[in-house]
Amino acid sequence: MDLTEYCISSNTVAADGVFSVKRDLVRLPNGNTSHRDYVTHPGAVLIVPILSNGNVVLERQFRYPLHQVFIELPAGKIDANEEVLTTGQRELLEETGYTAKDWVKLGIQHPCIGYSNEVIHTYLATGLIAGAHQRDEDEILETFEVSLADCLTMIQHGEITDSKTIVALFLTEKYLQSHG
């Protein structure tokens, strides 16, 4: 069966903020029409930085929509015309101060397929060299390190609930199992 929904018309509902929201009129596979509201997002890169001692570099950051501090991996939006790998290198340096010699793409993930077009490119970064972070004044977060095994336990115990971070740690576990 062709499950495709086709755009009839598209309107931007709100666009003055960090992201914009679109409302499209669409034709469904059964011939009916419906509305689809969704966030448009430039895409993001998520990095799993692993130190030579095997520990993962994590962050604690307050996330306003949920009024809660989350444990998460470094990540950030792709700038206009920026290569995805460049975004990863830039965000890792800005947020944590680390530069990495070796980058492996673990895959992509789609965090919110119901109402956002965001795609998150996920990288493993090793061969880390510590330096000074380049967070701007209003980018407030803390970094810390935990073994991968402990990360996986923290997921099972509900201490890590950020979906993008869980997916990236899962992909890392599987990658290291098959690549040693």
Add this chain to the structure above:
Amino acid sequence: MDLTEYCISSNTVAADGVFSVKRDLVRLPNGNTSHRDYVTHPGAVLIVPILSNGNVVLERQFRYPLHQVFIELPAGKIDANEEVLTTGQRELLEETGYTAKDWVKLGIQHPCIGYSNEVIHTYLATGLIAGAHQRDEDEILETFEVSLADCLTMIQHGEITDSKTIVALFLTEKYLQSHG
């Protein structure tokens, strides 16, 4: 360090669609002010239905924001004043036709902490009894079944990229490893 951001004022930017978007003026930990835009969402329930032959019931659904068919687990929004488990039972029946005798909560996940307050409650459902689905005319999807091992391979091969589905399958793998 207190990483908390405090609300100064809150405005609804767009609210006529499936979700609403808020723009809040907030005070940052360093005393500066900034804006936070985010989607408000009622929360959702995701179900990992496992048949007596060990296969997982999956869905294929076209997701308009990404113009792509995704492989995903059954899930749906929590209705007003609805118990979370009731949402899971209702959505499983509506989308797949199955009712389940045994429900285990695997945890919660937050799919989009940067710009949505959505929380997804994740359940394992076993003791399945097949019946007729109750999808409405415009809810167009296909169901199929795959072993859990094959699901995990499909994640590693990039055939499953929906974050909520990957997280739920990861939690299922870990749960079954420890509960047998």
